[in-house]
Amino acid sequence: MQQTARTVVIHEHGGPEVLKIGDRPLGDPGPGEVRIRHRACGLNFIDVYQRTGLYPMDLPHALGMEAAGLIEAVGEGVTHLKPGQRAAYAAAPAGAYCEARVMPAAQVCPLSEGISFDAAAAMMLKGMTVEYLFHRTTPLKRGDTVLFHAAAGGVGLIACQWAKSEGITLIGTAGTDEKCSLAQFNGAAHCINYRTENFAERVAEITGGKGVDVVMDSIGADTFNGSLDCLKPLGMMISFGNASGPVPLMDIGILGKKGSLKITRPTLFTHIADPSVCQAMARRLFGKVEGGEVKIHIDQRFPLDQVAEAHRVLEARQTTGSTVLEP
Structure with missing residues (x-):
């Protein structure tokens, strides 16, 4: 029987009401891919831009650009990750608002035990953005x-x-x-x-x-x-x-x-297009967090099925710190 994963998808651009949750097929990773089971997913303004059409997407399309979880399987040629390993990412293509997904492995980063899944999901896109703003721009x-x-x-x-x-x-x-x-x-x-x-x-x-x-x-x-x-x-x-x-x-x-x-x-995705640069940026971010110089503030949590409300609160600028979706 084919596996499925609950996933947030938009079929048209618009307000938070266009966010729909359903089951999508979940296959095995191909060459250069991994299958990751999410423990936490991040929420970012780029998700709003994609939902509204400010950043157009081919539809229908899953949303979400960052998450953290456990690697379930790796495809041919993937050497920096292995099944059972903790991992996190901020990466294209969109599709992180889900229980699990198959995706390109290049921008998925090994995650140490010293950083929680929630913190990792809340900081990958935001933290690597700060890294390039302060060190690469x-x-x-x-x-x-x-x-x-x-x-x-x-x-x-x-x-x-x-x-x-x-x-x-x-x-x-x-x-x-x-x-x-x-x-x-x-x-x-x-x-x-x-x-x-x-x-x-x-x-x-x-x-x-x-x-x-x-x-x-x-x-x-x-x-x-x-x-x-x-x-x-x-x-x-x-x-x-x-x-x-x-x-x-x-x-x-x-x-x-x-x-x-x-x-x-600039955009984050230009910087992380080179996998070696992406991994280096993540290591610098992880070092800041594990060294105690940066603490990740998660001030809002929503179940995945309340993703529309999470978008409403974010757009109304009623949030502080980071927001995490719980698959």
Whole structure:
């Protein structure tokens, strides 16, 4: 009898109501593949972008980009994983919202006993995003100053701790005083409530009018122009998300007028396309967590069959830290 696995699939783009759960066939892994049985699945804004069609997908398609669990079987040519081994991943193609799946093995990473399945599922995409932001996008050194939007979210809380561990001054933004306090507790030197203060003006005050070396902005439309105003001359704008909608079209000449600024729009999946780079990024992240420099905050948990509600809460910006789905 063929195995099946409960899986979240969309048949059309739209709101949380398009998320449907059903049984899908679960076969054996082919060459270069593994079959993994999930213990926890992560929730990320990229899942929302794919669900709504901002990032179009061929439909029907399963959703979810990160999870952790046990390897059940490996295909021909897979040497870094074996049956029974703990593993975690953030990887394409989407399909992590499920009990188990067959998937390419290259970006699946061995997981040590020192990290729980929940923590691993909550941190792979977010934590490796922070790794590339701080180590692969533009040179950062001790003493530099960074503005980080959504500092109390899943990526943000990791970034606050990461910055503190490397002597980088992080100025965060968040939407409530409580979220600002959380970001500062986790290492942000300052945190600005963007609902009650003009964050660009406040950054100017904090930096004595100098501005910051780097802005890391996952919000998009609502913050983009203000973020540019926060940079010092020759500063770097890293736009890595669209939580409030896509960044509007811009005249590139504005970068020169504002001080010869630089701008980039990176993605995690470009960085992890090389399997050796992916594994190295995961090892650095695991080292931060096992060494106690970064703690993973899981502030929301939902059963897999409540995935639509999880999406609603995430989109309403009512979450802090990371959210885990329980298969």
